[in-house]
Amino acid sequence: MAANTVITIGRQYGSGGREIGMKLAQDLGIKCYDKELLDRAAKDSGICQELFEHHDEKPTSSFLYSLVMDTYSFGYSSAAFADMPINHKVFLAQFDTIKKLAQEESCVMVGRCADYALSDFEGAFSVFVHGDMDKRIRRIADKYNLSDAAAKDKIHKTDKQRASYYNYYTSKKWADADSYDLCLNSSVLGIDGCVEMIKKMLEIKKRVIK
Template identity: 40%
Template sequence: MNRIITISREFGSGGRTIGKKVAEQLGIPCYDEELINRLAEASGMSEDFVKENSEYTVSGNWFANALAGRNMYGHSPQDDLWRIQSKIIYELAEKGPCVIVGRCADYLLRGKADCLTVFIHADPKFRAKRIVEVYGEREEAPLKRVKDKDKRRKAYYQFYTDSTWGDAENYHIALDSGVLGIDTCVDLIKRLY
């Protein structure tokens, strides 16, 4: 069984950066953007659509998401992405050791791979400042963006896994990147791996 690191993260906490650095230092692949590319190719949907719908719900409201975009058979394009995404994540875990960022990989690989499941979080003000520095200014206020993205990630996770995103019992370790710093988080994850 391959050793896998899954990284779930709050928006702006640096989880993607941490995942990439851990993978680079361990000499194993990190799947995040490449996962989006694979999903777009396998589904025939645009990368922008995949990016917005393979980890986020349409809204932060669970009930609204249950009804959103469903055809007469009760399926939505997001449900199709979930099935394809799940298959790709299983294949990546079987292929070899790796880091997988987001997309409910911690849930999907539970009992199917030797996983170290990590949750990266930080104070909202730290994350708001970081997203401005990393992603640039936007019309929407940084704190509002952080809150909205987290709300939609949480709803997505709950909708597809029936579990609570960010709940400590779903992860081996939770790290506050705002307090510990990116490099310390990387070092801790490497040592645990």
């Protein structure tokens, strides 16, 4: 039985990664999980949903990654999990939910280290969306009614948070081309162009595997 197809999308803030994921999912007739991952993880783990929102893709303080992953194997009811800092509980719950969803259905997942969680999953295809700073500033300024300076500051802060979170919890580097199957510049390709490129790459991957 062939594995489900799961496209994971990492993204710079303001690059349109979420919009690309949603349009791709619509074109493919599958679901797109962004904030919805938090809802599912909260339900599966029994951890308060507000805690997922508070810690969502936020950098963590000092704690050994190996201990986090060792604890993952024991499950939510273990004493080790009970004693773990809440930010690590949130990460592990998301990690577990990502793996469960991949087994259940083909889908698109946005952010939250999904590419790393599914690094051994046969049907996974990882994408990173980036964009030119001036285009990202314009997008965020228009979306949130901010000045260009405020939009640029928001972009820098959010990208820094995402990078710190990703680099801490994975063995890879955020935004590094070596960490993904495909990297796309949405400022050059546009939203629709990025969607078409991903769909084309999925077709090529299927032919290669056959």
